[in-house]
Amino acid sequence: MGLGKKLADYLDARLGIREILEQNLTRYLLPRNINTWYTLGSVLLTLFAVQIVSGILLLIYYVPNTDEAFRSVQRIMNEVPFGWLIRNIHAVGANIVILALLLHMLSVLFMGSYKAPRELTWVAGFLLLLLSLGMCLTGYLLPWSQLSFWATTVATKSSEEIPLIGDAVVRFLRGGAMVGQLTLGRFFALHVMGFPLFFAMLVLIHLFCVRRAGISRPPFGPGWQPAEPPTVFRHEEHHGGIPFFPHYVAKDAAIIAFFVSLLFWVVFFAPGIFFPPAAFEPADPFVTPPGIKPEWYFLWSYQTLKLFPSEFLGLAVQVLAVTLLLLLPFLDRSPERRPARRPLFVTAYVLGIALFIALSVWGHYS
Numbered sequence: 001m002g003l004g005k006k007l008a009d010y011l012d013a014r015l016g017i018r019e020i021l022e023q024n025l026t027r028y029l030l031p032r033n034i035n036t037w038y039t040l041g042s043v044l045l046t047l048f049a050v051q052i053v054s055g056i057l058l059l060i061y062y063v064p065n066t067d068e069a070f071r072s073v074q075r076i077m078n079e080v081p082f083g084w085l086i087r088n089i090h091a092v093g094a095n096i097v098i099l100a101l102l103l104h105m106l107s108v109l110f111m112g113s114y115k116a117p118r119e120l121t122w123v124a125g126f127l128l129l130l131l132s133l134g135m136c137l138t139g140y141l142l143p144w145s146q147l148s149f150w151a152t153t154v155a156t157k158s159s160e161e162i163p164l165i166g167d168a169v170v171r172f173l174r175g176g177a178m179v180g181q182l183t184l185g186r187f188f189a190l191h192v193m194g195f196p197l198f199f200a201m202l203v204l205i206h207l208f209c210v211r212r213a214g215i216s217r218p219p220f221g222p223g224w225q226p227a228e229p230p231t232v233f234r235h236e237e238h239h240g241g242i243p244f245f246p247h248y249v250a251k252d253a254a255i256i257a258f259f260v261s262l263l264f265w266v267v268f269f270a271p272g273i274f275f276p277p278a279a280f281e282p283a284d285p286f287v288t289p290p291g292i293k294p295e296w297y298f299l300w301s302y303q304t305l306k307l308f309p310s311e312f313l314g315l316a317v318q319v320l321a322v323t324l325l326l327l328l329p330f331l332d333r334s335p336e337r338r339p340a341r342r343p344l345f346v347t348a349y350v351l352g353i354a355l356f357i358a359l360s361v362w363g364h365y366s
């Protein structure tokens, strides 16, 4: 008998490991018509693992101090063995994560899987999206380049327009009147500790909700009927479905491989696309570089702020849009999930995507 089997028998006799594995792998059945969009959750879990490992490795050499931060990142890029690889994986990876997050959210929107009984899954997921954007924002400052400094100055300045407490909010975010050591300190603490801890907790809540409710049956094909919202708890079973392992895991693995390949393709062949020239100059509070733009996923917000006559109005519209999205399952309450039978909401989503793209392109070229 091999050592592996002996160890498995030992653990099984004490903890019933095989039963847990069977329940969650081979006997965990998914809907027969499950599609590729459902792999995006596993893609996100993998990409976050990559961010955590690369982030920990960067921490070994990064110094969160305004005198040293820029130089420490240069050292990682030029002197530390494979430092350039780890740094590029982390910086490019953040962009791929946001892309996968948006796609995951879109699939949930179009298939109506945010509806009862999955409202809480949506809320936890949406908070994860906001937190991910927060991690990107705080991470952006850490290299202490001109880009970091001025992008953070502009981003924090927009809170100034909040009536009465605007100035206090800006001071709170920056730790002082200007972006400086105190800003770097708090952004560093949030980026490497505060946000990741909160994030891990939310991922657990999200996965707990997904597992308890059961994966939703895709709203396509004959025989799909809207189900009334439950009044007592019921796990959605898929008798005669396909086993999660090995069938769906193989599909998950293929799509994960696609996203990881995309990440490495950018890292090796186009690493510059996420680094404008201002990312290669150390921060200088006295020189404003021309044409500082936020990352692509914040361009819509940047352009919205510019479009309104008052920045406060621009900010208010964004807060309203985000709140509406967060509360979406409580606003769109019909049990119908087939996209063709929800023309109002599906049109709103298509227009929303078109607006997001139009504002982003406009923001990029403005």
Ligand code: HEM
Binding pocket: 037, 038, 039, 040, 041, 042, 044, 045, 048, 101, 104, 105, 108, 113, 114, 118, 121, 122, 124, 125, 126, 127, 128, 129, 203, 206, 210, 214, 215, 216, 217
């Ligand atoms: C770090 C971020 C996230 C991770 C790791 C994650 C992970 C997952 C996983 C593993 C699943 C099950 C398989 C699947 O349907 O893909 C899932 C389902 C789901 N996610 Fe996420 N997710 C994240 C963010 C989001 C966001 C931003 C939203 C929406 C705003 C969201 C809403 C949902 C919903 C409603 C389901 C249930 C789908 C169904 O049963 O049909 N998630 N998520």
